[in-house]
Every structure is written in structure tokens, then in C-alpha cells.
Amino acid sequence: MTGWLAASIGLLAIAWQGDVTGIQLAQEVNPKLVKLFGSGGFKGLPSYGTGVIISQDGYVLTVANHLLESSDLRVHLYDGTRLPARVIAVEPELDVALLKLGTEKSKIEDLPFYDVLAAMKAPLALPGTTIFAFSNQFQIATRDEPMSMMRGNIAAYAKLSGRIGIFEAPYSGNVYVVDAITNNPGAAGGIVTNRKGELLGLIGRELRNEQTDTWINYAVPIQATVDVRLADGSSRKVSIQELVEKKENYKPVTKAQKGSGGGGYHGMVFVPNVVDRTPPYIEEILPKSPAHKAGLLPDDLVVYVDGLPVVSVTMLEEILEKYRPQDKVQLEIRRGDKLQTISLQLEVTPKASPAAGAKP
Amino acid sequence: MVRPALPLVFAILFLPAIHAADLNPKILQMESARLETIRKVSPSVVAVVTGGGSGVLISPDGYALTNFHVVAGQSPTLKCGLADGILYDAILVGLDKIGDVALIKLLPKDDKKPFPFAALGDSDKVQVGDQSIAMGNPFMLATDFTPTVTFGLVSGVHRYQYPERGMFEYTDCIQIDTSINPGNSGGPLFNMRGELIGINGRGSFDKRARINSGVGYAISINQIKNFMGHLRSGMLVDHASLGAVVSSGFEESSFSKVMISGMIDSDASRRGLKIDDQVLFFAGRPTGSVNQFKNVLGLFPKGWRVPLTFKREQENGSSERREILVRLMGYEKQDLNNPNAEAKPVPVPMPKGPNQPKVQNPKAPSGPAAKFYEAKAGYANYHFNKQERDRLLASIGKNGDFKALAGNWQLQATGRIGDKGRQSIVVLRVTPKGAKDGKNDLAQGIFDGIDFAVEPLAVEQSGKTMKDPPGSGGLLVAFFQLRQLLVYGEKGFVGDFSHGGMEPYYLPTPDGEKPNYTASRMDAEVLRTSLGGVNSKWYFNPKDYQLLGCEVSTDRDDDPCEIHFSDYRKDSQGRMLPGKMVVRYGDKEYLRATIDGWKMEEK
Numbered sequence: 001m002t003g004w005l006a007a008s009i010g011l012l013a014i015a016w017q018g019d020v021t022g023i024q025l026a027q028e029v030n031p032k033l034v035k036l037f038g039s040g041g042f043k044g045l046p047s048y049g050t051g052v053i054i055s056q057d058g059y060v061l062t063v064a065n066h067l068l069e070s071s072d073l074r075v076h077l078y079d080g081t082r083l084p085a086r087v088i089a090v091e092p093e094l095d096v097a098l099l100k101l102g103t104e105k106s107k108i109e110d111l112p113f114y115d116v117l118a119a120m121k122a123p124l125a126l127p128g129t130t131i132f133a134f135s136n137q138f139q140i141a142t143r144d145e146p147m148s149m150m151r152g153n154i155a156a157y158a159k160l161s162g163r164i165g166i167f168e169a170p171y172s173g174n175v176y177v178v179d180a181i182t183n184n185p186g187a188a189g190g191i192v193t194n195r196k197g198e199l200l201g202l203i204g205r206e207l208r209n210e211q212t213d214t215w216i217n218y219a220v221p222i223q224a225t226v227d228v229r230l231a232d233g234s235s236r237k238v239s240i241q242e243l244v245e246k247k248e249n250y251k252p253v254t255k256a257q258k259g260s261g262g263g264g265y266h267g268m269v270f271v272p273n274v275v276d277r278t279p280p281y282i283e284e285i286l287p288k289s290p291a292h293k294a295g296l297l298p299d300d301l302v303v304y305v306d307g308l309p310v311v312s313v314t315m316l317e318e319i320l321e322k323y324r325p326q327d328k329v330q331l332e333i334r335r336g337d338k339l340q341t342i343s344l345q346l347e348v349t350p351k352a353s354p355a356a357g358a359k360p
Numbered sequence: 361m362v363r364p365a366l367p368l369v370f371a372i373l374f375l376p377a378i379h380a381a382d383l384n385p386k387i388l389q390m391e392s393a394r395l396e397t398i399r400k401v402s403p404s405v406v407a408v409v410t411g412g413g414s415g416v417l418i419s420p421d422g423y424a425l426t427n428f429h430v431v432a433g434q435s436p437t438l439k440c441g442l443a444d445g446i447l448y449d450a451i452l453v454g455l456d457k458i459g460d461v462a463l464i465k466l467l468p469k470d471d472k473k474p475f476p477f478a479a480l481g482d483s484d485k486v487q488v489g490d491q492s493i494a495m496g497n498p499f500m501l502a503t504d505f506t507p508t509v510t511f512g513l514v515s516g517v518h519r520y521q522y523p524e525r526g527m528f529e530y531t532d533c534i535q536i537d538t539s540i541n542p543g544n545s546g547g548p549l550f551n552m553r554g555e556l557i558g559i560n561g562r563g564s565f566d567k568r569a570r571i572n573s574g575v576g577y578a579i580s581i582n583q584i585k586n587f588m589g590h591l592r593s594g595m596l597v598d599h600a601s602l603g604a605v606v607s608s609g610f611e612e613s614s615f616s617k618v619m620i621s622g623m624i625d626s627d628a629s630r631r632g633l634k635i636d637d638q639v640l641f642f643a644g645r646p647t648g649s650v651n652q653f654k655n656v657l658g659l660f661p662k663g664w665r666v667p668l669t670f671k672r673e674q675e676n677g678s679s680e681r682r683e684i685l686v687r688l689m690g691y692e693k694q695d696l697n698n699p700n701a702e703a704k705p706v707p708v709p710m711p712k713g714p715n716q717p718k719v720q721n722p723k724a725p726s727g728p729a730a731k732f733y734e735a736k737a738g739y740a741n742y743h744f745n746k747q748e749r750d751r752l753l754a755s756i757g758k759n760g761d762f763k764a765l766a767g768n769w770q771l772q773a774t775g776r777i778g779d780k781g782r783q784s785i786v787v788l789r790v791t792p793k794g795a796k797d798g799k800n801d802l803a804q805g806i807f808d809g810i811d812f813a814v815e816p817l818a819v820e821q822s823g824k825t826m827k828d829p830p831g832s833g834g835l836l837v838a839f840f841q842l843r844q845l846l847v848y849g850e851k852g853f854v855g856d857f858s859h860g861g862m863e864p865y866y867l868p869t870p871d872g873e874k875p876n877y878t879a880s881r882m883d884a885e886v887l888r889t890s891l892g893g894v895n896s897k898w899y900f901n902p903k904d905y906q907l908l909g910c911e912v913s914t915d916r917d918d919d920p921c922e923i924h925f926s927d928y929r930k931d932s933q934g935r936m937l938p939g940k941m942v943v944r945y946g947d948k949e950y951l952r953a954t955i956d957g958w959k960m961e962e963k
Contacts, residue, residue: 022489022513030488080615080648132513138564138575140519140535143616143649148515149488150537150574180537181574185566206567215568 022151025132025197030146031078031112034060034101035136036085036189038070045309048139050147050190051075051085051099052202054116054244058083058101058108061116061240062189063205064090064170068097069277069311075101080144083108089250091243093226095171096202098243098250114191119199120223120241125176129154133182133219135190135203147190152180152217162207162216169207173226175218176201182217183207192219228253264325264346267291268302270313277312294344296333303339304332325349397554398493398509403476405507405548406466407441407497408450410434414496414507414547415464416556417442420474422466423592425584426546427561428455429528431462436741437729440466441497441505442476451729454591455740458599458691459658460528460561461584462546462740463591467729478548481555483517483580486534490514494538494560494576496547507547512538520651520658521562521577529599531658533577534558540576549578557581583659589862589885590661594744597861598662600688603628606639608650618647620670627687630919630946633670640681641669644878662690663897664863667877685866685877749859752885753849755905759928760935762846766792767961769843773941775953777808778831784808786953788839792963803836805829816840817892826894826914833921833945834894838912841896842923845889855890862886865899865908868924868942871952884908896920906936919946931958 032053040047051062060075067073073085083101090097102108125131133150140148156177162169176192182203190203201219209216225239236253243250267289271281280302285292302316303309306329310316323329325348332341406415406424413430417423424440431438436452446469454463466475486492492514495507502508516535523529534549540560549558558578565573590597603626606618618639623629639647642656643666660666669683725733736742771788787806794802800815805828812828814836815821827834844852865884869875884899895916899908906928913920922945925938937958943951 022491023487024489026487026489082616138566140516140521140564140575142651145518145649145651146488146516148535148537148575149513150515151513181572184564184573184575 022132022149025193025195026134026146026149028197029132029134029149029191029193032114033134033136033147033191034075034077034085035139035141035143035147036060036062036067036073036075038067038073039311040066046139046185048136048186049188050135050137050186050203052116052189052191052199053101053111053113055113056109056111058111059088059244059247060085060099060101061202061244062097062099063202064092064095064097065188065205066309067188068099073099076143077111078144078146082143088248089243089246089252091238091240091250091252092170093228093238093253094173094224094240094243095169095204095220096224096240096243098247114199116199116222116244117241122198122223124157124221124223125154125194125200127154127156129200130195131176131178131180131192131200131219132195132197133178133180133187133190133192133203135182135184135187137182137184137187137190139186150180150182152178152182155179157221160204160207160216160218161210162205162218163210164205164207168210169205171204171220171224171226173220173224175204175220178217178219180217181215182219183215264320264323264327265290265349266320266329266344266346268296270316273313276314278314280310280313280316290344290347294342296331296342296344297335299335301334302331303334304330306330394493394511394552397550397552398495401478401493401495401548401550401554402443402507402509404478405443405495407500407502407505407507408438408464408546409441409447409500410438412500412543413545414543414560415440416495416546416548416559417466417475417477418480418556419477422448422450422468422475423453424450424464424466425548425559426462426464427559428457428460428462429561430546431455431464432457435723435725436733437725437727438464440464442466443506445504445506447505449727449729451725451732452741453744454594454597456587456591456597456599456661457527458523458529459579459583459587459597460530461559461579461587461591463588465732465744467732478550478554478556480581480585481551481553481557483534483557483582486514486517486551486557486580488514488516491552492534492536492538492557493550493552493554494536494540494544494547494578495550496540496544496560498541498543500543508544510539512536515575518652518655519577520655528562529654529658530562530577530579532580532583532655533562534580536560536576536578537574538576539572539574541572542570544576559584586659586664587661587861591861592744593748593859593861594739594741594746595861596738596740599691600657600660600662600664601691602626602657602668602686603689604633606650606653616649618650618653625917626689627919628668628684631684631686632682632947633668633684633686634672637670637672639668639670641667641683643667657688660688661861661863662688663860664688665866666864683875683877685875745859749857749887752859752887752900752905756900756907759904759906760846760931760933760937762935762960763849764962765960766847766963768792768794768959769839769961770957770959771839772956772959773951773953774956775941775951777951778948780808786951788836790840790843801840803840805836805839812836814840816894823915827918827921831945831948832943832950833919834912834914835921835923835943835950837894837914838896838910838921838923841889841891841894841912842910844891845887845896845898853889853891856888856895857890858888860886860888860897862902863897863899867908867926868944868949868952882908907938921945921950 034051036049036051049067051060085099088098134147154176160175187203188205192200201221267286268291269284271283282300327346330343404417408415411430411434415424415426438450440450448466450464450466494510515537519535521530551557560578562577564575604620605622607621620637647653665687672680734743769790773786777784789804791802795815800818804813807829816837850857867880885902887898889896896912898910909924911920924942927939928936
């Protein structure tokens with residue numbers, strides 16, 4: 001323990017040389033960040049977040065969270081300019097998304113940015129390193145108001161094992177665990193820098209530690225890579241670097257379905273899944289099915305499954321696939337103007353009704 | 361659980377241990393400077409035991425700042441501990457509920473010994489990335505009142521945080537990652553020079569418990585300075601509103617603007633502000649967003665006058681830019697900018713610390729501090745208003761004694777009336793019991809040969825006559841009220857006669873020049889009076905206690921008559937009397953004159 005402490009004090013002393021002041025650092029970093037506004041605003045999911053500009057023409061890295069499920073994704077630049085943004089590529093295994101500012105027609109140039117590929121070449125920061133965190137936590141800033149700045153230290157470089165509600169965090173690689181309370185609402189996609197303002201990593205989500213149930217403050221290192229086991233049994237290495245290099249041509253991996261419950265029989269038939277985000281409206285309820293017993297009706301819109309927001313038929317089916325017969329599921333549905341909570345218990349799919357729970 | 365990965369293990373094994381002696385001297389210097397600062401300011405930190413919060417002394421006679429939410433619901437008599445380990449009696453002085461500020465006063469154990477106190481800093485100079493020190497008594501940890509010290513960064517400045525239930529609106533506040541917890545409420549935030557830059561009081565919590573989340577807010581000391589005069593005079597201070605609804609113009613446009621989207625009958629509307637005007641500057645600060653506008657608005661108490669610059673698009677495509685001086689109206693009844701539209705995370709005040717002493721009847725004042733308390737509607741503690749008022753009156757009295765001069769008064773002046781280009785003679789006269797019925801007082805005037813007369817206290821006097829001569833806003837009544845004040849003092853007024861705190865006072869623009877509200881502004885001590893339905897504010901120069909001017913309002917829905925006095929000289933009796941006067945009403949100057957003579961008779 002003594003050695004540890006001495007080591008970190010030593011690092012502090014070394015890092016002090018050639019330092020910029022906190023004030024200079026804030027002024028230098030702030031223009032490279034954007035305030036992000038998208039979907040959310042319910043169930044403790046903020047409708048705001050943070051992103052970091054990585055090219056002069058407006059590519060932005062952020063966390064691949066619910067915020068991006070919006071047709072009206074917007075950013076505010078450091079000078080108050082408001083711009084639309086679109087999602088270019090998402091890698092769920094890294095929990096990172098690449099955005100592009102402006103519309104496909106508009107030309108954006110000369111933005112201040114982080115050379116993220118250069119930052120990746122730097123070695124990982126060691127525990128004990130003093131860090132500064134910048135984000136738009138709690139949506140304190142809008143328009144030209146600057147990001148919130150915090151200071152702390154890297155406490156550990158360790159494997160992330162967190163959860164969001166009942167679900168595992170999407171990213172399970174190594175992270176910088178920090179001793180400042182960085183991971184507040186809206187902080188995701190913000191950055192952690194060292195004393196010189198060099199980019200170290202992206203602030204992650206609001207997660208709880210799987211075992212201690214305490215909140216974790218962490219950042220995904222910019223050098224992050226993950227080995228993903230694919231459906232065919234092979235594995236593939238994914239990295240932020242690859243995402244940034246390939247941009248529009250990046251193909252996210254399709255992972256082997258982990259912990260699939262095979263789904264249970266619920267008896268809801270959804271509207272035809274015709275577009276990317278077909279809202280999960282119930283078209284039909286099969287007689288005597290769990291859904292029927294629970295009182296679900298056609299035209300009900302499923303909004304949450306066990307507290308997890310669902311925005312599309314595809315997403316809903318993917319989630320239900322994880323459950324097993326006899327599992328209890330709590331659905332939050334919108335019927336007319338009102339939200340209602342309905343619980344149903346899944347059953348074994350009856351042989352006589354082939355359509356039940358089947359995908360189109 | 362978080363499992364340490366390999367690099368950490370390597371770090372521990374292979375890094376050589378470094379001893380303190382090897383540290384960069386710069387770090388050691390900063391460390392010792394920090395310790396010195398903490399040593400210096402610690403004695404000024406207050407543990408507000410009643411209420412379970414913190415505070416900070418700001419004057420040698422024991423005035424201390426804390427949060428409103430610390431003393432709310434408590435008796436006005438408080439118990440406070442200092443770092444010397446002694447428990448002091450204290451008394452509530454003034455309250456700013458919306459701004460979440462309370463001024464209290466500690467009673468010395470030894471009258472000769474001054475209290476240690478913190479110097480006030482300039483919070484407008486604080487920048488993101490600055491270091492800061494918070495002190496206080498979180499969780500009521502220290503039973504000997506030794507303050508807890510936390511050290512961190514300024515995360516944001518000029519932050520706006522929405523009010524909670526109409527209170528605790530933190531405008532223009534300082535955001536810190538310096539840890540503040542329950543019990544830190546009301547405690548000081550210092551810069552590294554040990555100057556008081558804010559009062560800690562709120563945090564953003566959301567999902568996590570109501571303890572430090574790395575996002576705390578301190579009320580900026582510059583805002584509190586604006587309210588200090590009001591707080592010291594025992595008031596329940598109201599914040600300001602503009603009398604207009606502002607909205608973020610064109611949320612869809614790439615840059616944000618602050619637009620006037622609604623107006624009520626107010627000083628702002630009388631000064632010419634209209635719907636669809638764009639607010640460019642408010643009190644000298646640019647207003648690019650609604651947050652910035654609200655930040656500025658929150659800095660001022662009700663009734664203050666501040667400049668506002670707006671831009672108006674004309675129909676022909678050109679635009680007009682104009683600067684006006686706006687008298688701000690109150691906030692509490694007219695919450696025009698209530699921002700319920702958007703659900704934002706509302707930061708909440710730090711809860712109070714545990715283990716508060718249980719008092720049987722928490723409301724009743726008790727103990728040795730009770731003699732410094734007097735309840736009155738509109739005041740946190742009327743005792744302090746009387747104290748401030750009497751101090752002000754005593755100071756004013758040194759400039760001349762008018763008590764014996766209860767007879768006829770006459771003032772003669774020569775000057776310019778309205779926009780008439782020539783010099784006119786003006787006579788103002790008050791005759792006690794001079795009315796036809798022989799009972800009412802009579803105020804008369806001759807303006808460029810035209811006679812006017814009004815009975816200022818007659819019930820049946822019409823509102824129009826009260827504003828005579830036309831265009832002055834009520835100069836005759838104002839002259840009557842001035843005589844009333846100088847001759848009778850408190851006895852001359854049946855309604856309000858109170859200290860009105862501090863307000864900005866704007867000297868009249870010199871002839872032929874453009875108004876410059878920065879250069880012409882000075883701070884003035886205010887006395888408020890009310891008599892015969894006429895409310896007046898008397899502005900005194902806090903340096904020599906000369907009457908700078910007054911605002912006499914015969915009609916609360918209209919502009920007051922403003923008189924500015926200058927060029928004071930001693931008369932044969934040693935009384936200071938002004939040699940010049942300027943009278944304004946609304947946007948216009950009514951009179952600019954040299955006073956030729958004062959005639960004040962004894963009864």
C-alpha cells in the first residue's frame with residue numbers, strides 16, 4: 001500500500017512538468033466537445049449527453065446509448081451553434097458510436113478536434129495519473145455554456161463488470177476506474193484527459209457494479225479493443241481505432257447469442273415489422289395466451305420491458321428472446337393516453353398454435 | 361467486482377518508490393500555501409448548530425452568511441459554533457428565500473474582542489479550472505466545531521439552476537467538484553487566496569443519494585453583495601422580475617437569441633420594451649441565452665434599476681438598438697419566467713446534517729439573543745431595520761437640523777422647464793394648514809407664470825392633481841414629502857418608514873450628453889416612506905449622507921416623480937442645502953434648475 005501511494009505521488013510530480021493550468025486546460029478542451037441532445041427524458045434516462053469531435057469536418061465519438069435512438073439528434077457546439085447530427089456507425093461491443101455533424105448536404109469544416117488516432121498510439125495511462133473529466137453532466141450547460149470540469153485520479157485499470165437495471169453492460173473490456181464522480185446523467189461520451197489535456201478515454205454510462213451494487217465511475221480507454229466470439233464460433237477483434245478508420249464502412253460484429261432463453265410463449269402478435277424502427281404495437285392477442293390472460297389488447301404499444309425501454313418490434317423481440325417459459329415479464333404499455341403496467345407469465349409454446357410468438 | 365488487470369500489478373511492482381523529498385518544489389510550495397490559506401480562514405467558519413448547517417463570518421462585529429434553507433423553520437435565535445470550540449448565541453438578521461441566503465449575527469462573548477472574518481472576493485473573476493476550498497461542518501461531524509476542509513476544482517461558472525418550488529433559484533452560481541455534503545449548506549467556498557467567493561448550498565443528485573455527487577453549487581458572493589444592504593436591514597428580500605416573458609428565440613436557428621415573448625404593464629413596458637424585441641445586454645452583460653438572461657436577473661433585488669439594451673427589427677428591414685434603464689419589479693407574486701416547460705434535473709439543496717438539537721417550540725425566540733429580535737410582516741427581523749434606519753437618520757441629521765422649521769417652506773429656482781428653450785422661474789411652496797378649510801396642508805407652485813396647488817393629504821384630491829404640474833409626475837407632492845421628511849422624520853409618516861437597503865442611483869446625464877449608466881451609477885442607501893397614499897424612496901450618498909435624490913410615487917401604476925439634488929452648500933445656520941435640482945418623469949426631463957433660495961420658517 002505504501003509503495004502504491006508513493007508511486008502515485010511520484011507520477012504526480014513527474015506529470016507536473018510542462019503542465020498547463022486548470023484554467024488553460026478548460027479553455028483548450030471545451031471547444032473540442034459537443035453537447036448532445038436526443039431521445040430520452042423518461043425512466044431516469046436523460047435526453048442529453050456529450051460527445052468529442054475527432055475531425056475538423058465534424059465526426060464525433062460518443063457512447064452508444066439510447067440517446068441515438070432519435071430522428072432528431074442535435075448538438076450544440078462550444079460557441080452556441082446548433083447543428084443536426086446523424087449516426088454513422090455503432091459498435092455495441094465497445095459501447096461506442098460515431099456521429100457526423102450536419103446534414104449529408106451541409107459542409108462542415110475547421111472545427112477544433114482531437115486527433116484520436118494519434119491519441120491511440122500513446123501508452124495506457126497508469127493508475128495514479130491525475131485526470132480531468134469534461135462532460136455536460138446534468139445538462140448544466142446549453143448552447144455556448146462550457147462543459148463541467150472535474151479532477152480526479154485513475155484508481156485502477158480493470159475489467160468492467162457493470163449492469164444497467166437487470167441487464168449487463170454492453171462493454172466488458174478494461175476501463176479506467178476513476179476516483180472522481182464522473183459518471184453522472186449526461187456525462188456519457190464526455191472525455192477524460194491527463195494534465196496536458198491529452199485524450200485518455202470516453203466517460204461511460206451510469207452503471208452499477210454487478211457485485212457491490214455501487215455506482216462505478218469509469219472511462220473506456222481510447223485504445224480499447226475487445227475480442228468478440230462470433231456466432232460461427234470464431235472470434236474477431238474490434239477496436240475504436242477500426243471504427244474511426246472505417247467510418248461509414250464499419251460493420252459491427254454479430255455476436256453469438258449469449259444467455260438466450262429461447263423465448264417463452266406470450267401470445268402477442270405485433271404489427272408487421274416493415275421499417276427499421278417499427279413501433280411495437282400489438283396487432284392481435286392470441287386467445288387463452290398469457291397476454292390474453294394478463295389483459296393486453298390490440299393497439300397497445302409496448303414501451304418498456306422490465307424497465308428497459310423498447311423502441312422497435314425488432315428490439316422487443318430480441319429482448320423477449322432472452323426469457324424462458326415460466327419467467328415473469330413486466331410490460332409498460334401505452335393504451336390511449338395512459339401508461340399502464342401489466343405483468344404476464346410466459347408459458348411453453350403450445351404446439352397447436354404455430355403463429356404464437358413467431359417472428360414474421 | 362472490479363478485478364485489477366495486469367498493468368496495475370506491474371505499476372506497483374516496478375515503479376520505484378519516491379520520497380517526499382524528491383517532490384517538485386512547486387508542489388511543495390503550493391501545498392504549504394494551501395495549508396496557510398486554510399489556517400487563515402478556518403476561524404471564520406461557522407457551524408450553525410441550530411439548523412444543522414454551516415456559515416461564515418464576514419465582519420468583525422459578527423455578521424455571518426448561511427443558507428436560508430439552514431435556518432428555515434428555526435427560531436430566529438440560533439446557536440453557532442466557531443473553530444475556537446465556543447458555542448455562541450446568534451440572531452437571524454435578513455433572508456433571501458429565493459436566493460437561499462440568510463444573514464445572521466453572532467453575539468460576542470467579549471464585546472472588546474472582534475470576530476475573525478473572511479474577506480469577500482470577486483466571484484466574477486473565478487474561472488473554470490480554478491482550485492477552490494469548501495469548509496463547513498458536513499454531517500455535523502465536528503462536535504468541537506473544527507471545520508471540515510475539502511479541496512477541488514471549479515467545474516463551471518455563471519451557471520443557472522432552476523428554482524425548486526419557487527425557491528432556491530441559483531443564478532450565476534459557481535459549480536464545483538469540491539465535495540459538499542449535508543451540513544456543508546451555508547458554508548463558505550474560498551479561492552486559493554482565502555477570499556470568500558461563494559456560499560455552498562446545492563447539488564445535483566438524480567439517481568444517487570443526496571450526498572456529494574461531484575456536482576455542487578455555490579451562490580456567488582457578487583450576487584450576495586447586491587443583496588447585502590437589504591439583508592443587513594432585516595428584510596425578507598424579494599428578487600426581481602422584468603415584467604416581461606423572455607424565451608429562447610428560434611430554438612431551431614443555429615444561434616440562440618433572447619426574445620421578449622410577453623409583456624405586462626410594468627416599468628419595462630413604460631420604457632418602451634415590446635414583444636419581439638431581442639434583448640442584447642442586461643445590466644451590462646450579453647444575453648445570448650435564456651440562462652444568461654436569468655443569471656443576470658437573479659443578481660438583483662426587487663426595485664433595482666438596471667440598464668437593458670434591446671434590438672428591434674423595423675418593418676423596412678432596418679433595426680433599431682436602444683438602451684433603457686429599467687426599474688425591476690418583484691419576483692414572488694409575478695413569477696413570469698417560471699420554467700416549467702422542460703423537465704430538467706433540478707438540483708436540490710443539501711439536506712441538513714443529522715443530530716439537530718430538539719427544541720420544544722422551535723419558532724419562539726429565546727435566550728440572550730431574543731432581545732435583538734422584533735417580528736414584523738415583510739421582515740426577517742425588524743429590529744435590524746430600525747437599527748439601520750436610526751443609524752441612517754443620525755448620519756443624515758449631521759447635515760442639518762430642520763426640526764424647528766415647521767412653518768412655511770419656499771424654494772425658488774431658475775431653469776429650463778421641459779423642452780422649452782428658455783429660462784423660467786419656478787417657485788415651490790408648502791403652507792401648513794393653508795388649505796381653504798384651514799386644516800389641510802397646501803402645496804403650491806408657480807411654473808413659468810402658471811399657478812398650481814394641491815392638498816397632498818386631502819382624501820378627495822384627484823390623482824391627476826397629485827401629479828401636478830403636468831409632466832413632472834407630482835413635483836408639488838414631492839416637495840411636500842421632502843419637507844415632511846426633513847422636519848418631522850418618522851413622526852411625519854403614518855405608513856412605512858423604513859430602511860430600504862442599498863440600491864444603485866444614477867446621476868442625471870449632463871446636458872447634451874448621451875446617458876452612460878455605468879459611469880453615472882453610484883450606490884445609495886435608501887429610506888422608504890409612505891404617507892397619504894404616496895410611496896417614496898430617498899437616496900442618500902453613503903459617504904456624506906447627503907440626499908442624492910428621491911422617487912416620489914403618487915400612483916403605483918405610473919412612473920414616479922424623480923428629483924435629483926446636487927451642489928450642496930452650507931446655509932447661514934450650518935445646514936447643507938442643494939444648489940441645483942433636476943426633475944425627471946418617465947423618459948423625460950421636466951426641470952433642470954439652479955436653486956436661487958430656500959426659505960424655511962419656524963412655526
